[in-house]
Amino acid sequence: MTEDMIICRCEEVTYKELAETANKYNCSARELKLRTRAGMGYCGGRTCRNMVDKLAADLTDERQTQITLKYQPPIRPIHFGDLGGGQS
Amino acid sequence: MTQRIVDHPILGSIEEKEQVSFTFNEKEYYGMNGEPIAAALLANGVRTLRHHEEKATPRGIYCNIGHCFECRVTVDGKQGVRSCLTPLQEGMVIESGGTLPTPVKDWSAKNE
Amino acid sequence: MNNVIIIGAGPAGMSAAIACAQKGLDVVVIDEYLKAGGRLLGQLYEQPDGSWWNGIEESARLHQQALDLGVQIQLNTPVNNIEHHDGQWTIYTEHETLSTNHLLLATGAAESPIPVPGWTLPGVMSVGAAQVMTNVHRVKPGERGVIIGVNVLSSAIAMELKLAGIDVACMALPKMSQLTDQQAHPKHVLDSLLHVSHMAPSQFVKLGSKLMKNDFMKKLGVTFYPKRGVNMWDIPIQLRKAVIEIYGEKQVEGVTVATIDSNGEIVAGTEENVEADFVCIAGGLYPLAELAALTGCPFYLIEELGGYIPLHNERMETPLDGLYVAGNITGIEGAKVAAAQGTTAGLTIAKQAGFEGLDGEIEEAIQVVEETRDQSYIQFHPEVNKGREMVKEKWEEYVLPLRSI
Numbered sequence: 001m002t003e004d005m006i007i008c009r010c011e012e013v014t015y016k017e018l019a020e021t022a023n024k025y026n027c028s029a030r031e032l033k034l035r036t037r038a039g040m041g042y043c044g045g046r047t048c049r050n051m052v053d054k055l056a057a058d059l060t061d062e063r064q065t066q067i068t069l070k071y072q073p074p075i076r077p078i079h080f081g082d083l084g085g086g087q088s
Numbered sequence: 089m090t091q092r093i094v095d096h097p098i099l100g101s102i103e104e105k106e107q108v109s110f111t112f113n114e115k116e117y118y119g120m121n122g123e124p125i126a127a128a129l130l131a132n133g134v135r136t137l138r139h140h141e142e143k144a145t146p147r148g149i150y151c152n153i154g155h156c157f158e159c160r161v162t163v164d165g166k167q168g169v170r171s172c173l174t175p176l177q178e179g180m181v182i183e184s185g186g187t188l189p190t191p192v193k194d195w196s197a198k199n200e
Numbered sequence: 201m202n203n204v205i206i207i208g209a210g211p212a213g214m215s216a217a218i219a220c221a222q223k224g225l226d227v228v229v230i231d232e233y234l235k236a237g238g239r240l241l242g243q244l245y246e247q248p249d250g251s252w253w254n255g256i257e258e259s260a261r262l263h264q265q266a267l268d269l270g271v272q273i274q275l276n277t278p279v280n281n282i283e284h285h286d287g288q289w290t291i292y293t294e295h296e297t298l299s300t301n302h303l304l305l306a307t308g309a310a311e312s313p314i315p316v317p318g319w320t321l322p323g324v325m326s327v328g329a330a331q332v333m334t335n336v337h338r339v340k341p342g343e344r345g346v347i348i349g350v351n352v353l354s355s356a357i358a359m360e361l362k363l364a365g366i367d368v369a370c371m372a373l374p375k376m377s378q379l380t381d382q383q384a385h386p387k388h389v390l391d392s393l394l395h396v397s398h399m400a401p402s403q404f405v406k407l408g409s410k411l412m413k414n415d416f417m418k419k420l421g422v423t424f425y426p427k428r429g430v431n432m433w434d435i436p437i438q439l440r441k442a443v444i445e446i447y448g449e450k451q452v453e454g455v456t457v458a459t460i461d462s463n464g465e466i467v468a469g470t471e472e473n474v475e476a477d478f479v480c481i482a483g484g485l486y487p488l489a490e491l492a493a494l495t496g497c498p499f500y501l502i503e504e505l506g507g508y509i510p511l512h513n514e515r516m517e518t519p520l521d522g523l524y525v526a527g528n529i530t531g532i533e534g535a536k537v538a539a540a541q542g543t544t545a546g547l548t549i550a551k552q553a554g555f556e557g558l559d560g561e562i563e564e565a566i567q568v569v570e571e572t573r574d575q576s577y578i579q580f581h582p583e584v585n586k587g588r589e590m591v592k593e594k595w596e597e598y599v600l601p602l603r604s605i
Binding site: 091092093094096097098099102122123124127130131135136137140145146147148149150151152153154155172173174175 | 232233234239244252254256276278310311320321322323324325326328329330332333334335337338339340341342363364365450451488
């Protein structure tokens with residue numbers, strides 16, 4: 001039951017998938033995200049980022065001074081129509 | 089059946105607001121002008137706002153303040169609108185998102 | 201170009217806007233929500249003097265004061281990106297692109313989830329979501345709810361749900377996992393609950409706060425903690441029960457709880473179902489730092505303040521020219537502290553924008569932040585002062601080499 005529990009709601013990535021991937025590849029949070037797509041969905045990882053962080057195997061000291069899962073613009077989804085300054 | 093908290097011991101009674109009509113998945117509902125779409129739907133007993141694009145699991149509001157995007161709906165043809173922070177207006181045509189016709193490739197480790 | 205742009209119309213952003221506008225600056229406040237007030241909107245609790253802290257009224261008051269001073273408030277306006285070029289900040293909103301020399305990020309906090317099997321079902325929401333639906337929009341999140349996660353925030357919101365006539369079936373812990381930290385550990389939860397004991401009419405909790413100063417007593421307290429739970433505002437608080445699943449076909453129908461031992465381990469065969477039509481998940485708050493992270497501002501992970509904190513000083517300046525922070529983005533604290541930080545930030549911005557003779561006012565504002573913190577009714581993180589000291593040290597470390605150049 002806990003195994004099938006969803007961690008990333010947007011991409012429906014389960015606890016099992018994340019735990020196994022972290023274990024198999026000894027992943028950093030970033031690698032874990034890229035391998036599973038957890039945190040790469042519609043919300044931009046706002047909901048699951050802390051959990052993906054915790055499940056990552058590689059908890060180095062760098063974590064203290066660097067946000068492990070980088071934020072990239074745009075931080076909110078943009079409609080293509082709104083991109084080039086066009087009328088929405 | 090109304091889910092509205094009309095009277096409140098500290099906050100008092102709800103302000104009278106103009107009622108507006110709107111449709112959600114082609115069914116007509118009434119809500120308060122300017123309240124969030126999600127609140128208007130919940131007041132009508134509607135919790136399910138969309139189904140997951142791939143796995144079709146039902147979803148409703150989660151964070152209710154715009155962070156999680158779980159409550160996104162299509163409003164007057166515009167997709168990906170967060171119903172928790174979009175004010176309701178008269179005549180809005182709101183549709184629920186469903187599964188996409190062509191699922192995206194599953195890139196997860198098990199398919200490598 | 202605007203003198204000042206503030207992102208976030210919560211207590212910090214609005215207080216900053218007011219302070220800037222009082223000095224004569226042109227201010228634009230941007231927020232993606234449809235009302236001004238941020239998380240302050242939902243707050244409702246009785247203060248020690250018997251008066252009620254009403255977040256809606258407080259928000260409306262700040263909003264009106266800002267409008268009266270000529271502050272432009274753009275609601276329903278998400279910000280997608282910010283960039284820094286040639287000493288100028290460019291802010292990309294969904295509607296237009298703005299620029300300024302002085303940018304304040306007052307983006308507040310987001311809720312940390314606790315994953316539970318079944319938590320994607322409609323009817324499961326963050327505890328803050330239930331608060332906003334109830335107090336701000338005046339729509340019941342449901343008729344009968346279960347709250348997963350027992351902490352300061354969820355205890356306060358449980359009481360608010362009761363006030364609105366919504367039944368709270370129980371508050372219980374999440375099932376222990378790699379992801380729940382200490383939130384699934386009865387002893388730790390009891391410990392943190394003692395910080396809200398002054399809010400509790402329950403004799404048990406009041407007594408507990410006196411008796412359980414040491415670890416041994418706490419362990420004993422949890423061991424003897426009644427398995428049926430204790431009541432706070434008539435809500436059973438179950439420190440010896442964990443929610444192991446949320447069930448329902450198309451939406452929430454209930455939760456399955458099981459008894460846990462004093463270390464949080466499930467006791468086999470104790471599962472039972474509790475009917476509910478909504479479930480709140482209460483994993484606490486973390487600073488919403490995404491916009492600050494785009495700027496390249498240095499960050500430090502400070503658990504005492506709730507997560508990654510953008511480096512800043514007491515005047516609310518970051519090491520980046522013209523970039524300021526205030527409110528929960530600098531650490532999770534109450535709305536009154538956030539407002540005091542906002543006022544400080546506003547005065548600092550006015551000084552940087554060329555107004556002279558503000559040093560005294562800024563010093564006073566910093567004092568007010570500290571006094572407000574010390575008098576806080578609700579403390580989200582008991583070690584907040586330690587966290588603030590850590591930020592100060594990091595700031596000193598960071599600016600020292602720059603000074604000697």
